[in-house]
Amino acid sequence: MTRPTLRPSLTMNSLSRRRFLRQTTLGSATALSLPTLLPASVFGANAPSQRVAVGHIGVGGQGRGLMDGFLGLPQNQSVAVCDPIQERREAAAQRVEQHYAAAKGQDVYRGCRAYADFRELLARDDLDAVVIASPDHWHVPLALAAVRAGKDVYVEKPLGLSIEQGLALRAAVHLHGAVFQYGTQQRSFNSHCGFACELVRNGYLGELKAVHVVAPNGSTGGRAVPQPVPAGLDYDLWLGPAPVTPYTEDRVFGTGRWFIYDYAIGFIAGWGAHPLDVAHWGYPHIPVEYRGTGRIPTEGLFDTVVDWDVQGRYASGVEFTLKTGTDKTTFVGTDGWVAASRGGISAAPESLLERKLKPDDVRLLRDNHHYRDFLNGVRTRQTPVSDIDSAAQSDFMSHLGDIAVRTGRTIRWDPATETILGDTAAARMTRRAGRAPWAA
Amino acid sequence: MNIHLRLDPLRLAFLAAACLFGATAPALAAGPPLRVLLFSGQNNHDWKTTTPKLRAILTGSGRFTVDVTEHPEQTTAETLARYDVIVSDWNAWGDAPVKEWPPATRTAFLDFIRGGKGYVSIHAGSSSFYDWPEYQQIGGLFWNLGPTSHGPPHEFPVEFVGDHPITRGLASFRTTDELWLKPGMHPAAQLVATGDGQPLAVTTALGRGRGFALLLGHSAEYMNTPGFQSLLLRGTEWAATGEVTLRGAGDARGLDADTVIRRVAAYRFGNDREALLALEQLVQAAAADAATRSALAAKLASALAAEASTDGKRALLDGLSLLGSAAEVPALARALTDAELLYHACQALARIPAPEAEAALITALRTTTGSARATVLQALASRRATSAVPAIARLVTDADPDVAAAALDALGTLGSPEATAALQTAENQIAPALRERWAAALLRCAGSLRAEGKTHEAATLFAALARPGRPASVREAAFPAYVGLAADAAVPDVLAALAGPDPILRRAALRALWSNRQPVLLKAAVDGLGVLSPEQQEAVLLLCGERGDASLLPAVTRAAASPQPEVRRAAVKTLGLIGNASAVDTLARLGDTGSDEDQKAVVEALARLRGSGVDAAIRNALEAAPPAGQRTLIRAVAAREDRTAAPNLLAVSRSPDPAVRTEALRTLGRLADTSACAPLVQRLSQATPDDRERLEGALVEIGRRDPAVVPLLAQALTGAPPVTAASLVGVLGALGGSPAFAAVRQQLPSDQPEVRLAAVRVLADWPDAEPLDDLAAVVETAGDARTRAIAARGLSRLAPQAPARAARAAEALAGALATTTDATERTHLLSAVVGIPCLASLKAVQAELSNPALTIATAAGLLGIGEVIYPWHPAEVKAALADLRRTGPLSPELAKRADALTARLSQPANFALGGLASSPDGIEKDGDAHGDQAAIDGNPDTYWDEQDHQPLYRLRVQLRQRSTLGCLRILGFSHQNYAPKDFEIRCDDRVVKTVTDAAYTNNWLTVAFPPVTCSVVELVITGAHGPSPAIRELEFYAEPPPKP
Known part of the structure; x- marks a missing residue:
């Protein structure tokens, strides 16, 4: 790939061509005698017309990491950042502008705006896609708003705060034909997870008997003492759809929000998303029965399930377990097993690892770059490797496991109607309220 | 365990509630932990998984400490004195290695029980010593050879019998396990639980001692249920003490609802959440039973109306959201008027299916304003409140934009014909800023119509929303949806849009191609590929690949010649997915000319081509292609693992192009069989040094796969020219093994110095x-x-x-x-x-x-x-x-x-130095330890240690040479903590000394034994001071050294 050439500032000034076209189109319902799109060759290989204009919502730790990854890709043009924490959004915008200034060999580059309110960012019609790396309880409300505003979305894991949210986002992505990529990067950034799944899909393990999923345990603790809201934080906006509760630092900063039930269901989803995603990739089904134990801490701020130990089964009779430990997904078949984690792969017999796929075999691996796969999808409309359907299913597994632990009962899931059967209280737990005007 | 904790019964109840969620929750402080000795080591089940599980459940409760013995037959009165209760996961069934206990063990066991201690048997822990009446009496349940049987594990109900402290307050439950039919039951045993009517759990007595037998627990996986764990924990506690303080799962009846609710009402953020968890448990227990549910819901509702903290009321509302019905709606409706409770009240009313809940929310639309009103609208949407459409429709023009937006969203979510009509009617009254929101809501209505099969109405609506003037975001979604419903009739629309002037429709048309599967649509797009932009061409080509329609092959083949690199690569990729043998020539030509990236794409495509004749076509193309193409084709052969290509590869491996030779020989190494060896060997003598290295590499690769290669090469050594022989010796060295060794060895006396040197070199590098x-x-x-x-x-x-x-x-x-x-x-x-x-x-x-x-x-x-x-x-x-x-x-x-x-x-010499330490006990190393060798490395800062609480540890030292020993010295981890306590010293696998209850002085232990000459010394450790027997230094001497 050649180095990116930058958005020409002479021809269109501050208006991008896409914005120009859209505005013109919207402005006159009947005037269709517009110029056709210029051929890309006018601008060279990576002309702005081929680049995807991206906005970054949530530029804390993970969001900044994603942003840096996107900045390195010639298909990408980051044009906006958004965060309710002033310091973060300003630093992120500065980082983007410095990046493009350096790439252009200029002292100064202007072209990335910082927003506190995502609605202003989404209102920009020169934006093709957004990268969402907000706190978990914002994932679906933000993604829904983005999709309904015509944007394609890269959404960090875990998906939803409830099963209802996952269903809503999936419906919107399909209705709008939006390109969606889930932040389960092991589908691209290593090849062994996909390879393990290809072994399963192509029957090299024989008949599948069990899928064992292990994810790192969540944390307990957190200080539950009200504190003054720090300057530069729009706490009400940060809370968004969640109920209003006293500010404490551990809600917003650090990792506490991953373990507070108002914002997440804990690492059973937050970390579970990765090995469960591999489970669904290799065996694209969802268990129909869940039972399990776990612990809900009663001291401190954190109140999501830890030490979960969930068993279940798929409709096919294949066994399913979800436990805590070092991340791993193990597929056990009649002819052997393969276990993939983000760090590596093992199998028995070991010869499975040497297996070469035949031309007729199902292939799962795509681009070896998760973000580029998304950006190419935005351009070509091809569905990226980690699509909304599998994202929703793996997220549902987390939620159903959590509900089984919280109710102490065996939970039965009907994949056809996507409802919990025969347990009204558990079924009610699939829906959560949202505080207006932010809810999904 | 904090023994100063107030023994406040209420607190106990809450602590106990914390246990309900799992075996690992901290338990109540009812005195010091009870000491369990877990019998294991043999039974006719998988004790290696059930014993750790039992142990985890028991220790996880916080009520028990557990030691495991895998040799109950070695139990003495002295051992038992340290315990309160025995839990048995041991039996002498079938051909078990241990069939009997020595008389001393039997006596110690009976004295222990009769003296007032407890005995618990779990499933396979029962059924031993049928001729020992007292054992049968305390055991209670057993496999009665003849009458007793079982089917496969299945789900069955567990019911409780009579009133016993172990089961008091527990709710009956269903579990999956192996169920014994007609088990033997001692006449004196008292039945406390049944499984599907069969005896399942009993209590027994012997002297002053107590017994509990539970037939659940066939394997570790069935021990995960709260029901099993409650019975195990409470039964063990009762057997140990005669009392039960632990509360079990489903034990909500044991929690006093009024007390819990009173505590919840007083809860404030920052307090311990024990009360909230207890409430959640009460709620979940009640949810399973209609009568309890309505009673508890009524209590929660009345508590909501009474004095309570906001945080407490929120918890009560959450409980009502799971249990509530029409009866509690008035209380919930009142909560709607409190801004701080609105979120939780709305959640409850959204979750309760009763129509009264819907009516209450609709009423609240009138009484609320601003964001509260919007939250109510969202709750109505969440519960799919179709009866609310008129009320919601009135709000789409609300002055508050958040309310109007929420009303539009709600109508979009409801998606009913009435909601659709209401949105359409409101079109001209919508504030300009909300027009996109309005259109998006209508789009969702169209989606709902489509889902309900109202195809015509949906298509009309989608078409209307796709028209110019609508927001771009909605047009781009509506057009493909319209195309999907209009089927083939929409083909001209799509083509016009694809190449047309409207950029929104151009993008929308691309989405239409991806989202609609009519072959005619894609065919039309492919036929018109030439007029599309490169970006669109790329997309259409990728789509062809995804659809796998071979009829598109000619067009895709043409596109593979595109000057646009992205288009070209998309075409190549697609050729790989839909192509057959006919695509080989096209791809081979591309492999000649393209960039590295193109060539990589071509190799991948060639690797994936399907159908008969592909391999043959690649082989045919191989020899005639120019060098760049040959390299690509060779890689494709490798990727396809076409073993029949060896002759072709041999032919091109003589290419004048060194890169081709390298590629061909590497691939031969990967694919060829022994038949390729002779021609490769033949070329060794004439080859350049570089080529010889490649030839040798190929021979090594082939030889690694096929053991027949070594004898072949050994044979070829005879009479080979010196260059060839030296090469072959090197190849044999790389392959290794006895036959290769023999062949290489034979060349030692060779009269050719280069061959001799090669042989010596190989032997000097030999792995053993x-x-x-x-x-x-x-x-x-x-x-x-x-x-x-x-x-x-x-x-x-x-x-x-x-x-x-x-x-x-x-x-x-x-x-x-x-x-x-x-x-x-x-x-x-x-x-x-x-x-x-x-x-x-x-x-x-x-x-x-x-x-x-x-x-x-x-x-x-x-x-x-x-x-x-x-x-x-x-x-x-x-x-x-x-x-x-x-x-x-x-x-x-x-x-x-x-x-x-x-x-x-x-000084006396330490014969352990220079030895080789190993620990063949299969136990994982402890986190901070330094490995086995650390025990004999002469450095007391490093140590050997393994996982805690294992029944048997082994540390084995292979001495540097045979030595005569008479003494051993150990430096433990720290004084009387983490050090071997009970162990055997074995020299050359013969026990020379048994040490029990070792007493360390300043962390040193010296043990003398009769002199013995040996090569291996092993410690077999069955007991430790502290949780594991760590060793800083292990030393061997001929006679006791002076005190360190």
């Missing part, structure tokens, strides 16, 4: 000590210095692997040293000989001391040998040291070492 004697002979007899040097290096490398033959190696080197005058070679030989510490090498180096050209390396080498062998050869080492000192003053560093060695010689 097999060639030691041959190399020694080479050192003694070889005429040239280079060969000797290589052999000497080999000896030095291999000798440590065969301590018994090390002396032979050292003697050979010593002999060579004695006869060699060349300084460089002497240096090589000396450095080799000091690497083999033994008596012979000591003598050889000692002899060098008289050499006037004495070097520091020689002196250091002598010391190095002495430091290793002094325990076995003290006199010789002493003499050598004396000689060394006579050579004159030593450097400070060497002098220090010499002094240290002298000092060591004056």
Whole structure:
């Protein structure tokens, strides 16, 4: 790939061509005698017309990491950042502008705006896609708003705060034909997870008997003492759809929000998303029965399930377990097993690892770059490797496991109607309220 | 355990509630932990998984500490004195190794029970000693040979019988497990639980002791249920004490709802959430039973109306959201008026299906304003409140934009015909800022119509929303949806849109292609590919690949010639997915000319081509293609693993292009079988050095796959030209194994120096000590210095692997040293000989001391040998040291070492030094430990340690050489903590001493035993001070050393 050439500032000034076209189109319902799109060759290989204009919502730790990854890709043009924490959004915008200034060999580059309110960012019609790396309880409300505003979305894991949210986002992505990529990067950034799944899909393990999923345990603790809201934080906006509760630092900063039930269901989803995603990739089904134990801490701020130990089964009779430990997904078949984690792969017999796929075999691996796969999808409309359907299913597994632990009962899931059967209280737990005007 | 904790019954209840969620929750403080001895080590089930599970459940409750013994037959009165209760996961069923307990064990067991302690058996822990009446009496339940049977594990109900502390307050439950039909039951046993009507759990008595038997728990996976865990924990506590303080799962009846609710009402953020968790547990328990549910819901509703903190009321509302019905709606409706409760009240009313809940929310639309009103709208949407459409519709023009937006969203979510109509009616009244929101809501309505099968209405609506003037975001979604419903009739629309002037429709048309599967649509787009933008072409080509429609092949093939790299690569990728043998030529041509990236794409495409004739077509293309194309095609052959291509690969491996030769030979190595060996061998003699390396590499690869290659190559050695023979010797060396060794060895006496040298080189690098004697002979007899040097290096490398033959190696080197005058070679030989510490090498180096050209390396080498062998050869080492000192003053560093060695010689020698430690017990190492060798490394800062609480640990030391020992010394981890307590000392697998309850002095333990000569010493450790038997140092002596 050649180095990116930058958005020409002479021809269109501050208006991008896409914005120009859209505005013109919207402005006159009947005037269709517009110029056709210029051929890309006018601008060279990576002309702005081929680049995807991206906005970054949530530029804390993970969001900044994603942003840096996107900045390195010639298909990408980051044009906006958004965060309710002033310091973060300003630093992120500065980082983007410095990046493009350096790439252009200029002292100064202007072209990335910082927003506190995502609605202003989404209102920009020169934006093709957004990268969402907000706190978990914002994932679906933000993604829904983005999709309904015509944007394609890269959404960090875990998906939803409830099963209802996952269903809503999936419906919107399909209705709008939006390109969606889930932040389960092991589908691209290593090849062994996909390879393990290809072994399963192509029957090299024989008949599948069990899928064992292990994810790192969540944390307990957190200080539950009200504190003054720090300057530069729009706490009400940060809370968004969640109920209003006293500010404490551990809600917003650090990792506490991953373990507070108002914002997440804990690492059973937050970390579970990765090995469960591999489970669904290799065996694209969802268990129909869940039972399990776990612990809900009663001291401190954190109140999501830890030490979960969930068993279940798929409709096919294949066994399913979800436990805590070092991340791993193990597929056990009649002819052997393969276990993939983000760090590596093992199998028995070991010869499975040497297996070469035949031309007729199902292939799962795509681009070896998760973000580029998304950006190419935005351009070509091809569905990226980690699509909304599998994202929703793996997220549902987390939620159903959590509900089984919280109710102490065996939970039965009907994949056809996507409802919990025969347990009204558990079924009610699939829906959560949202505080207006932010809810999904 | 904090014994100062107030024994407040209420607190106990809450603590107990915390346990309900799992076995690992902290438990209540009802006194010091009860001590469990878990019998395991054999039964006719999978005790290796059930025992750890039982142990985890018991310890996880916080009520028990657990020791496991895998040898209950060794139990003594003294052991039992330390426990309150025995839990049995042991039986003597079938051909178990232990069928009987010694009389002393039987007596100790009965005395323990009769004295007032407890005995619990779980499933496979029952059914032993049928001829022992007291054992049967305390056991209670057993497999009654004949009448008893079982089917496969399945789900069944567990019911409780009578009133017993173990089951009191527990709710009956369903579980999956193996169910014994007609189990044997002792006449004196009291039945407390049944499984599907069969006896499942009993209590028993013997003397002052208590017994509990539970037939659940066939395997560890069935032990995960709260029901099993409650019975195990409570049964064990009762057997140990006669009382039950632990509360079990489903034990919500034991929690007093009024008390819990009172505590919840007082809860404030920052307090411990025990009360909230207890409420959640009450709610979940009640949810399973209609009568309890309505009673508890009524209590929650009345508590909501009474005095309570906001945080407490929120928790009550959450409980009502799961339990509530129409009866609680008035209380919830009142909560809607409190801004701080609105969120939770809305959640409850959204979750309760009763129409009254819907009506309450609709009423609240009138009484609320602003964001509260919007939250109510969202709750109505969430519960799909179709009856609310008129009320919601009135709000789409609300002055508050948040309310109006929420109303539009709600109508979109409801999606009913009424909601659709309401949105359409409101079109002209919508605020301009909300027009996109309005259109998006209508789009969702169209989606709902489509889902309900109202195709015509949906298509009309989608078409209307796709028209210019609508927001771009909605047009781009609506157009593909319209196309999907209009089917083939929409093909012209799509084509016009794709190439048309409207950029929104151009993008929308692309989405329509992806989201609609009519083949005619894609066909039309492919036919018109030429008029599309490169970006669109790329997309259409990728879509062709995803659809896998082979009829598109000609167009895709044409596109593969596109000047646009993205288009070209998309076409190549798609050719790989839908192409067949006919695509080979096109791809092969592209492989000739493209960039590296193109070639990579071509290889991937060729690798994936399907159908018959693909491999043949690639083979045919191979020989005729120009070099760049050949490389691509060879890679494709490799990727496809086409083994029949070996002759073609052999042919192109003679290509004048070195890159092609490399690629072809590498691939031959991966694919060819033995038939390729002869032609490859034949070429060795004429090949350039680079090519010879490639040929050798291919032969090695083939040989690694097929053991038949080694004999073939060995045969080819006979009469081969020297160059070829040397090459073959190298290949055989790389392949290894006995036949290869024999073949290489045969070349040692070759009269061709290059062949001889190659053979010596191979043997010097041999992975095991097999060639030691041959190399020694080479050192003694070889005429040239280079060969000797290589052999000497080999000896030095291999000798440590065969301590018994090390002396032979050292003697050979010593002999060579004695006869060699060349300084460089002497240096090589000396450095080799000091690497083999033994008596012979000591003598050889000692002899060098008289050499006037004495070097520091020689002196250091002598010391190095002495430091290793002094325990076995003290006199010789002493003499050598004396000689060394006579050579004159030593450097400070060497002098220090010499002094240290002298000092060591004056003390008893530790024969563990230089040995090899291992721990063949299968237990994982403990996190911070330093491995097995750390136990005998002479460094007390490092230590050997493994996972806590294992029944048996092993530490085995292979001595450097056979030694006569009479004493052992251990430095534990810390004083009387983490150190071996009970263990056997085995010398050459014979027990020489059994140590029980070892007493350490200043963390040292010295154990003397009758002198024994042996090569291996092993500690078999069955007990530890503290959780595991860590060892800092393990030392062996001939007789007890002085106190450290």
